[in-house]
Amino acid sequence: METLKIAFFCWEALHSSFKVGGLAPAATHLAEHLAKKGHEVHYFTRGVPGDPVEVNGIHYHYCLPFGDNIVDYCKTMSTMLTGAFHTCDDPAFDILNFHDWHLVEAMHTLRDRNIVLSFHSTEYGRHGGNFGDWWEFKEISGKEWYGGYIAKAITAVSNSTKTEVMWLYNVPEWKVTVVPNGIDPEPFRIRVDPGEVKMQYGIHPLAPLALFVGRLTYQKGPDLLIQALPAILSRRWDVQFILAGTGDMRGYLEGAAHGLPVQFPGYVSDEEHVRLLNACDLVVIPSRNEPFGLVLTEAWSAERCVIATDVGGLSENIDNYVNGIKVPVRPESIAWGISHLIDDPAYMQKLGKAGRWKVMEKFRWNVVTEKMLGVYRKVLSGNP
Amino acid sequence: MTGKDSNPLVLSLGFDVHYPGQLNSGFRPEMAKGKRNLKDIYFSPDTKEDLGQAIDRSYRPATEILLDLLDEGFKCAFCISGVVLEHLEEWYPDMLELLARAATHENAEVLAQTYYHSVAGLFTDPQEFVDELLMHRDLMKEQFAVVPTTFVHTDYAITPATAEALIESGIRAAIIEGAATERDPNHTYTFHNLPVLVTHCDLADDIAVRFPRREWDRWPLMADRYAEWISVSPGECITLFFDYRIFGDIFGQETGILEFLRALPSALADAGVEAVHPSDAARIPPHDDISEITGQAGPGSSQGPQRTILQNTAIEALKAAGNLVTNLEIWRCLLDTEHIRRMAMRPAACGRPLHIASHQETYDYFASFMRILSHFEERSASSARSKRSTLSLRCVPPGSAFSFSSCDRPAGYAAHSLQELADMLEFTPDDIVCYHIERDDFCRWIGEVIGDTKLAKDIRGIEDRTRLRLTVQERIDILWKRLR
Numbered sequence: 001m002e003t004l005k006i007a008f009f010c011w012e013a014l015h016s017s018f019k020v021g022g023l024a025p026a027a028t029h030l031a032e033h034l035a036k037k038g039h040e041v042h043y044f045t046r047g048v049p050g051d052p053v054e055v056n057g058i059h060y061h062y063c064l065p066f067g068d069n070i071v072d073y074c075k076t077m078s079t080m081l082t083g084a085f086h087t088c089d090d091p092a093f094d095i096l097n098f099h100d101w102h103l104v105e106a107m108h109t110l111r112d113r114n115i116v117l118s119f120h121s122t123e124y125g126r127h128g129g130n131f132g133d134w135w136e137f138k139e140i141s142g143k144e145w146y147g148g149y150i151a152k153a154i155t156a157v158s159n160s161t162k163t164e165v166m167w168l169y170n171v172p173e174w175k176v177t178v179v180p181n182g183i184d185p186e187p188f189r190i191r192v193d194p195g196e197v198k199m200q201y202g203i204h205p206l207a208p209l210a211l212f213v214g215r216l217t218y219q220k221g222p223d224l225l226i227q228a229l230p231a232i233l234s235r236r237w238d239v240q241f242i243l244a245g246t247g248d249m250r251g252y253l254e255g256a257a258h259g260l261p262v263q264f265p266g267y268v269s270d271e272e273h274v275r276l277l278n279a280c281d282l283v284v285i286p287s288r289n290e291p292f293g294l295v296l297t298e299a300w301s302a303e304r305c306v307i308a309t310d311v312g313g314l315s316e317n318i319d320n321y322v323n324g325i326k327v328p329v330r331p332e333s334i335a336w337g338i339s340h341l342i343d344d345p346a347y348m349q350k351l352g353k354a355g356r357w358k359v360m361e362k363f364r365w366n367v368v369t370e371k372m373l374g375v376y377r378k379v380l381s382g383n384p
Numbered sequence: 385m386t387g388k389d390s391n392p393l394v395l396s397l398g399f400d401v402h403y404p405g406q407l408n409s410g411f412r413p414e415m416a417k418g419k420r421n422l423k424d425i426y427f428s429p430d431t432k433e434d435l436g437q438a439i440d441r442s443y444r445p446a447t448e449i450l451l452d453l454l455d456e457g458f459k460c461a462f463c464i465s466g467v468v469l470e471h472l473e474e475w476y477p478d479m480l481e482l483l484a485r486a487a488t489h490e491n492a493e494v495l496a497q498t499y500y501h502s503v504a505g506l507f508t509d510p511q512e513f514v515d516e517l518l519m520h521r522d523l524m525k526e527q528f529a530v531v532p533t534t535f536v537h538t539d540y541a542i543t544p545a546t547a548e549a550l551i552e553s554g555i556r557a558a559i560i561e562g563a564a565t566e567r568d569p570n571h572t573y574t575f576h577n578l579p580v581l582v583t584h585c586d587l588a589d590d591i592a593v594r595f596p597r598r599e600w601d602r603w604p605l606m607a608d609r610y611a612e613w614i615s616v617s618p619g620e621c622i623t624l625f626f627d628y629r630i631f632g633d634i635f636g637q638e639t640g641i642l643e644f645l646r647a648l649p650s651a652l653a654d655a656g657v658e659a660v661h662p663s664d665a666a667r668i669p670p671h672d673d674i675s676e677i678t679g680q681a682g683p684g685s686s687q688g689p690q691r692t693i694l695q696n697t698a699i700e701a702l703k704a705a706g707n708l709v710t711n712l713e714i715w716r717c718l719l720d721t722e723h724i725r726r727m728a729m730r731p732a733a734c735g736r737p738l739h740i741a742s743h744q745e746t747y748d749y750f751a752s753f754m755r756i757l758s759h760f761e762e763r764s765a766s767s768a769r770s771k772r773s774t775l776s777l778r779c780v781p782p783g784s785a786f787s788f789s790s791c792d793r794p795a796g797y798a799a800h801s802l803q804e805l806a807d808m809l810e811f812t813p814d815d816i817v818c819y820h821i822e823r824d825d826f827c828r829w830i831g832e833v834i835g836d837t838k839l840a841k842d843i844r845g846i847e848d849r850t851r852l853r854l855t856v857q858e859r860i861d862i863l864w865k866r867l868r
Binding site: 207345 | 691795
């Protein structure tokens with residue numbers, strides 16, 4: 001097999017100073033696993049001087065964009081990164097893999113090349129499956145449409161995202177391949193004493209702990225979880241909750257959680273995230289829209305049981321009552337799901353173990369990287 | 385995988401004959417005023433009648449069936465607690481006679497356990513565990529003229545300490561519960577040099593939980609089908625251990641459970657499964673050593689997998705009570721695993737009757753339990769070496785416990801004794817500790833509820849949480865010294 005020269009365009013990366021959400025690890029790890037297979041990978045992203053230029057075989061190229069709003073900001077980023085791209089385009093890149101809409105202007109400039117656009121989510125999805133009537137929404141949706149139009153191939157992280165992209169942007173079915181987010185399950189399973197971790201958060205070592213990890217934004221539904229709490233606590237009053245992460249809803253949520261056993265540790269480091277995962281008794285994913293749901297495979301990797309809303313990638317990947325519980329997007333249903341699980345530790349363990357099995361079978365990076373390479377090869381062969 | 389030809393699968397089947405003393409859930413301290421015999425007040429007066437019912441529905445018919453089967457050459461084991469033997473001797477001697485015929489049958493094995501079916505093995509000090517083990521052994525010797533060598537260790541995870549205590553007491557194998565290990569239950573193992581058999585929870589619960597359920601897709605379960613499931617299992621041995629009451633009492637005769645029991649041995653024989661004694665099964669060369677994982681059950685937990693806050697408080701209180709109370713017998717009756725089990729919402733069944741309770745029900749049970757234990761400790765104080773020390777070290781019922789909270793949220797736990805207060809001060813969040821210090825809550829609780837005015841005075845004005853905790857802990861240590 002020939003080795004490919006691959007360019008990644010993504011507005012965040014795991015080892016740079018800009019790391020916002022799930023996009024950074026998803027794209028970075030994919031790049032690293034491609035590099036591990038012998039391919040030459042260049043990663044074009046944001047960064048500040050001093051960020052590492054080479055990590056795990058990936059060559060990083062940074063820019064520091066500016067702009068009054070997100071759209072302008074991304075436009076300058078595109079210009080800068082196109083410049084950076086040209087400096088190392090000799091020998092020419094075989095494949096240009098763009099992640100989400102942010103760098104569509106760069107795509108436009110390079111539209112004659114072998115471009116693969118990976119949809120990790122859509123603007124519609126990020127707003128919880130709603131259309132917005134403000135200008136950014138329309139602008140970004142337009143960019144997503146255009147990106148999908150000029151790309152040679154599209155990948156989507158789940159079937160539901162694939163359907164969403166096809167429906168929203170009129171993309172033909174043959175153009176879209178599902179490539180799930182991969183995961184390396186090993187670092188997520190550590191031996192910690194859950195009691196000790198709980199105590200560090202001021203929680204009784206034997207209190208059941210439900211964990212939410214993710215951005216505190218409308219899409220992720222943390223407000224649904226908070227609304228579910230009174231019903232849970234009326235049946236079981238020793239349950240504790242941690243909502244790790246930050247986002248525009250944090251202030252509101254903290255107000256709404258007044259008097260409830262909830263903690264908001266804010267953004268937690270990867271290490272702390274893994275400790276919390278291994279200490280908690282169950283993971284709640286109350287998203288309104290979830291293209292893939294990396295938190296799901298992370299929770300499973302740690303053998304944790306999940307209760308999730310029946311949407312998007314969560315709906316697709318969770319086998320109800322086998323490796324998790326799926327409920328409708330309503331606080332009452334989330335409350336029911338948590339109450340149903342939390343009383344039965346043995347059952348939760350069983351579901352968590354089954355989840356880990358599924359990860360080993362379907363979501364390990366080896367499996368996922370091969371899938372992505374298949375897409376690249378199809379593009380290179382010229383008959384997608 | 386089954387390797388049936390070279391290494392036939394054997395089944396060891398055991399029955400747990402125990403009748404837990406029921407707590408008197410309506411107990412109030414006023415009821416004990418002027419009363420001498422506290423046991424009658426702490427425990428339900430209906431025990432005799434209830435046991436009689438269990439005998440009529442289950443013990444007698446099941447034992448009669450088993451006697452016939454034993455005569456026909458079937459092998460099984462009985463684990464009979466000291467408590468139930470005492471009751472039978474006192475109230476139902478004819479049942480005891482019947483049971484003795486089964487237990488002393490040449491095809492039956494008598495298993496060892498703790499006399500009071502107790503949680504003593506969970507204490508750091510194995511003394512009580514060993515005491516009860518030896519008490520039970522003496523009783524078995526006296527009643528049935530046997531010395532059991534296989535110990536039933538199914539109510540909580542085996543620990544290195546209990547395994548060592550068992551070996552030192554001459555026990556040669558133990559039966560442990562499958563759910564607590566992460567290993568395949570179809571093999572034998574060793575745990576810290578002690579051969580162990582692992583109960584097969586799924587197969588056990590097919591009977592103990594699912595047998596009468598009409599909505600179960602395998603209903604009705606017939607003996608031949610069950611025997612077939614066993615025969616196609618991989619591995620060398622299957623261990624099943626059932627609460628005796630399952631057969632007739634928990635599931636009435638109308639469910640067909642007794643016919644099932646009667647038909648099982650011949651079905652097993654037809655399926656090519658040999659029934660053996662647990663002590664024989666334990667002689668199968670061990671598949672692996674599980675010293676590393678068992679006892680650490682649950683993902684990386686040192687606390688055991690399924691203990692709730694309430695259970696933990698009760699166990700710690702029981703542990704302390706061992707050195708505070710004068711009447712050991714009542715204390716030992718309170719050690720019964722059934723009390724602890726009823727403080728969980730869905731404890732693992734694994735051959736025991738299914739128990740599903742709401743949090744409220746478990747809390748109510750816990751509350752009755754603590755009311756009784758607290759009262760019992762108070763009563764013991766008058767005859768203790770130091771009355772005031774005993775009172776300071778006693779536990780209190782939930783209504784008098786110290787509930788941690790801050791101005792806007794409850795912490796979700798409460799201290800039921802000085803020791804628990806000191807323990808909780810280690811991890812209580814700062815804002816909550818500050819809140820209580822500002823309001824002088826610790827001082828008032830210790831002075832007014834616990835009644836230790838000296839300590840209350842000592843901690844007044846202490847604002848540093850570490851110093852506060854150390855002061856309380858030092859006081860506790862002094863109080864214990866006074867009692868020794």
